[in-house]
Amino acid sequence: xxxxxxxxxxxxxxxxxxxxxxxxxxxxxxxxxxxxxxxxxxxxxxxxxxxxxxxxxxxxxxxxxxxxxxxxxxxxxxxxxxxxxxxxxxxxxxxxxxxxxxxxxxxxxxxxxxxxxxxxxxxxxxxxxxxxxxxxxxxxxxxxxxxxxxxxxxxxxxxxxxxxxxxxxxxxxxxxxxxxxxxxxxxxxxxxxxxxxxxxxxxxxxxxxxxxxxxxxxxxxxxxxxxxxxxxxxxxxxxxxxxxxxxxxxxxxxxxxxxxxxxxxxxxxxxxxxxxxxxxxxxxxxxxxxxxxxxxxxxxxxxxxxxxxxxxxxxxxx
Numbered sequence: 597x598x599x600x601x602x603x604x605x606x607x608x609x610x611x612x613x614x615x616x617x618x619x620x621x622x623x624x625x626x627x628x629x630x631x632x633x634x635x636x637x638x639x640x641x642x643x644x645x646x647x648x649x650x651x652x653x654x655x656x657x658x659x660x661x662x663x664x665x666x667x668x669x670x671x672x673x674x675x676x677x678x679x680x681x682x683x684x685x686x687x688x689x690x691x692x693x694x695x696x697x698x699x700x701x702x703x704x705x706x707x708x709x710x711x712x713x714x715x716x717x718x719x720x721x722x723x724x725x726x727x728x729x730x731x732x733x734x735x736x737x738x739x740x741x742x743x744x745x746x747x748x749x750x751x752x753x754x755x756x757x758x759x760x761x762x763x764x765x766x767x768x769x770x771x772x773x774x775x776x777x778x779x780x781x782x783x784x785x786x787x788x789x790x791x792x793x794x795x796x797x798x799x800x801x802x803x804x805x806x807x808x809x810x811x812x813x814x815x816x817x818x819x820x821x822x823x824x825x826x827x828x829x830x831x832x833x834x835x836x837x838x839x840x841x842x843x844x845x846x847x848x849x850x851x852x853x854x855x856x857x858x859x860x861x862x863x864x865x866x867x868x869x870x871x872x873x874x875x876x877x878x879x880x881x882x883x884x885x886x887x888x889x890x891x892x893x894x895x896x897x898x899x900x901x902x903x904x905x906x907x908x909x910x911x912x913x914x
Contacts, residue, residue, distance in 0.1 A: 614645055615700070625656070629706060630667065652677045654687070707811055708809060715771070733806060854890070
């Protein structure tokens with residue numbers, strides 16, 4: 597359930613020129629919100645861009661929503677999206693993106709670790725670098741050892757697997773042309789891979805070095821489990837981007853490999869039996885392995901065909 601308690605309305609057909617929509621995903625960051633809002637207001641007071649703020653509250657239960665309402669009541673350029681329960685950062689960002697009305701959309705986390713002062717330059721760098729989105733690249737990262745170095749590993753693997761040459765893929769501080777975020781439908785935890793999803797649609801990415809600060813209030817939401825989930829999400833994104841429209845290319849390939857190995861095992865068993873007189877019982881493990889490989893191969897083929905049928909019927913409906 598999503599509610600829009602402040603300035604409810606639909607997304608503009610045409611983005612507002614020279615306006616930056618700042619989407620802030622929030623989950624239990626009550627102590628940071630007013631300070632973050634003050635910083636953003638001070639920064640844009642000295643800048644030529646107009647701005648709006650969209651708080652995307654992901655089911656906070658620490659009083660964050662009440663503070664968001666207080667901020668919105670005193671400002672006519674603040675809107676709130678609120679989930680009744682925690683649904684994840686990707687879902688919060690997705691709703692914020694759809695509500696954003698500006699020519700540019702910026703995301704920044706609510707924990708005060710990212711630098712709001714970088715927002716205008718991030719937006720300008722879109723035109724300077726002739727790209728569609730700019731990702732912040734944290735310098736002198738102020739995080740715990742495990743978070744810092746698992747993130748480096750994750751970013752290295754992601755660069756190698758996707759070809760998107762960003763040093764800090766999961767940085768919450770990013771600037772986009774409006775058309776980029778409007779064309780992406782996030783779910784699960786795909787917010788980590790927005791540059792990858794954008795690249796798949798032909799958009800180009802750049803990056804800008806930004807300052808990073810230690811957490812001032814509350815506790816980090818990062819845990820070791822996020823490291824492993826991140827790699828599983830990466831595999832999911834890579835699969836859906838490469839094979840969602842041709843599932844038989846994936847399942848068929850592994851089906852062929854499995855059937856081939858199964859046939860080799862069974863032919864070898866026949867040679868042992870009829871050329872050398874060895875009984876099947878002597879190599880029962882190999883016999884069973886061959887049968888299993890043949891069964892798995894047929895199952896892979898079946899999954900590929902079912903996937904192709906679903907893809908075909910989905911295309912016909914559209």
